[in-house]
Amino acid sequence: DAKTTQPNSMESNEEEPVHLPCNHSTISGTDYIHWYRQLPSQGPEYVIHGLTSNVNNRMASLAIAEDRKSSTLILHRATLRDAAVYYCIPGVNAGNMLTFGGGTRLMVKP
Amino acid sequence: DVKVTQSSRYLVKRTGEKVFLECVQDMDHENMFWYRQDPGLGLRLIYFSYDVKMKEKGDIPEGYSVSREKKERFSLILESASTNQTSMYLCASSFLVGSNQPQHFGDGTRLSIL
Numbered sequence: 001d002a003k004t005t006q007p008n009s010m011e012s013n014e015e016e017p018v019h020l021p022c023n024h025s026t027i028s029g030t031d032y033i034h035w036y037r038q039l040p041s042q043g044p045e046y047v048i049h050g051l052t053s054n055v056n057n058r059m060a061s062l063a064i065a066e067d068r069k070s071s072t073l074i075l076h077r078a079t080l081r082d083a084a085v086y087y088c089i090p091g092v093n094a095g096n097m098l099t100f101g102g103g104t105r106l107m108v109k110p
Numbered sequence: 111d112v113k114v115t116q117s118s119r120y121l122v123k124r125t126g127e128k129v130f131l132e133c134v135q136d137m138d139h140e141n142m143f144w145y146r147q148d149p150g151l152g153l154r155l156i157y158f159s160y161d162v163k164m165k166e167k168g169d170i171p172e173g174y175s176v177s178r179e180k181k182e183r184f185s186l187i188l189e190s191a192s193t194n195q196t197s198m199y200l201c202a203s204s205f206l207v208g209s210n211q212p213q214h215f216g217d218g219t220r221l222s223i224l
Contacts, residue, residue, distance in 0.1 A: 032210045043200050043215030097168065098213060100153040
């Protein structure tokens with residue numbers, strides 16, 4: 001399994017962009033990079049995933065480095081509701097299993 | 111929207127009891143998963159199932175069993191509950207075809223074993 005490194009915590013101001021980094025230097029060439037988040041008292045929630053090129057959806061953007069050893073989740077305008085733990089997960093195991101690491105706790109200040 | 115429903119948000123049981131945690135999904139997903147989440151340890155996979163009556167062990171299956179009699183329902187069973195099984199339990203589901211299908215999670219059951 002690819003190992004990931006994420007900051008333990010980050011802080012942002014409301015309505016400002018947030019860039020959440022993830023290093024996954026041992027990722028294999030066919031592994032997708034997945035991002036999930038977990039709001040307080042809820043189960044994890046899928047955010048976005050990608051392979052090589054940058055990806056956008058209604059929740060966020062995913063920027064993937066050319067060598068694929070790192071990626072950045074971008075929240076374009078943070079809201080208080082975006083305060084959560086964000087997990088970067090490179091690749092899935094057989095059977096579509098996810099392996100969650102420690103994640104980054106994002107705090108959003110009004 | 112996909113809905114994964116876990117039968118209880120909070121549950122308190124006694125040591126030695128047989129405990130059933132139920133999970134139902136409404137999106138006709140083939141895959142279903144049971145995780146537990148503990149502070150400092152993150153989410154760990156207990157069991158998963160990719161079809162009715164099929165099951166596969168995850169990383170920490172000891173002390174647990176599962177049942178999948180219908181496609182939409184996946185049950186986690188603690189045969190004889192112990193205090194070290196006090197935890198948050200999370201159920202998830204996904205499509206099988208295409209290994210990068212997103213998993214959809216329920217809101218969890220916080221189980222306390224006294």
